[in-house]
Amino acid sequence: MNMLENIRAQRERLSKSERKVADAILQAPQRAIHSSIAALAASAGVSEPTVNRFCRRMETRGFPDFKLHLAQSLASGTPWVSRSVDENDSVEAYTGKIFESAMACLDQVRQTLDMQTINRAVDWLSQARRITFFGLGASAVVAHDAMNKFLRFNVPVFYSDDIVVQRMNCINGGSGDVLVLISHTGRTRQMVELARLARDNDVMVIAITSPDSPLAQEAGLSLLPEVPEDTDVYIPMISRLAQLTLLDTLATGFILRRGPKFRENLKRVKEALRESRFDKGLFLPDNTQ
């Protein structure tokens, strides 16, 4: 578990003094792990027992144990916490914050994903007669990307961001079809209706959305990437990174499930495309990276 992200997540629940401790640590995590409890208490402007209580609240045995956990979180190079962009931030500052927030988000999603559900989703997909990806707005982008990925496999794939086409597709769907619906909120009426329509026609519906949403309840299988709280108006849309990566995972699971013969085929396709780049005289779009 990433301790820095954990601190940030719990920050709101803390009392006034404990929040001071949290802030002092988040502001200079590297210094925090090299400080004694007295030094940290001083720099946070609180008493030593307060720091100790803070550590216990973070589910550690005490201050030394807390430092150990924090050190492990910092070990991977950089502390990635979701931090809000400030209007006085320099380029370096906001770039760092955005990339770190993205990483923190991916980290959290990775840890909260239910592997069993992923496994079942891969089961469904690898046995599908036909796979369809739908989303609207920002999630349309994700659906589009998913189609690009699955296009490389020998399975019929479909994508559209036109709600009328989407409806027609669901109405004409049937047993053996798998429909993947992507919606960050899970509260977009059109998506919920598509799920209902599709299920009425025995289409298997996989939703990538947020927990407790109408869409999650309507779908046969729900993948629920839990992204950190929306801390900032200026850097939204981070959740689609998680969605994209999740779909990478499903595509990988798909290909592993389909066996070695199938993978051989993909390798050949890839190499054939690689030889047709700019410097070789032939040209192809980018979806072959």
Add this chain to the structure above:
Amino acid sequence: MNMLENIRAQRERLSKSERKVADAILQAPQRAIHSSIAALAASAGVSEPTVNRFCRRMETRGFPDFKLHLAQSLASGTPWVSRSVDENDSVEAYTGKIFESAMACLDQVRQTLDMQTINRAVDWLSQARRITFFGLGASAVVAHDAMNKFLRFNVPVFYSDDIVVQRMNCINGGSGDVLVLISHTGRTRQMVELARLARDNDVMVIAITSPDSPLAQEAGLSLLPEVPEDTDVYIPMISRLAQLTLLDTLATGFILRRGPKFRENLKRVKEALRESRFDKGLFLPDNTQ
């Protein structure tokens, strides 16, 4: 750097008792970091000062400091590395690998990005009369997403994945226009031609592509996210995560540059949309997260 390796390397040079300490740690490093100096001394069969001297010899300030370093070494075992998916991997295994590779990629890009170029790109964008995003294949998805982001600001934006429309747009472009071209390889002929066309019409061209590519040379400004080597056929497309995040950064820079009045407006838009969700009786697509 890596403390475990360090201990192993220095083991031969140590004295008899200190070697006992080294062995005790190497045998159960996880136990070691949760032990006190007394406990570790006992399990190694030596006295406490011996353990302390051992820590000093490892170039740390003392036992607590040593534990910190050791903890960091143990933590950095798993994360961050791009690891290839193996055909015998379990769901947990390949999910972990994919997410970690994604994070590693973002981390590397963050470290290799040129801030000055970002800054100039933001300059260009924030003074643009009109902004256009083009890409093909997987990069079309990124361009589409970029349009979604910039649509929320009060600047004319355009996107298309139709090469004919793209050409027409470039031919009709003029001074004050900014064109953002996205291509992972930078060797897609159409993209390079678009850049040339656009520049002939005094359009400012920003490329998001790979270094030393024809597109990078053709563009007025090139943002070059260096993604890790393509280690695996099964997890490609990681670079678009970097591109998306980079565009998040540009959008953030854009909004910061445009000043506070503008941000106020965005906040209002966002709140207005939030109130119109499923549970409130109104419905909107997802591009408002």
Add this chain to the structure above:
DNA sequence: AGACCGCTTGTAATTTTATTACAATGCACT
């Protein structure tokens, strides 16, 4: 408004833990 309750925070005492100083031991070389 005032008294009471519970939660938060700090002070001071206690305990645990780590470090230092120094003495004893072992080992090599004369």
Add this chain to the structure above:
DNA sequence: AGTGCATTGTAATAAAATTACAAGCGGTCT
């Protein structure tokens, strides 16, 4: 065997963390 240096342990000291407890603050009920 004896001297000198390095290694190790013992005991004292210092530092750090934890605990117990009391004061303070904010809220509610009478």
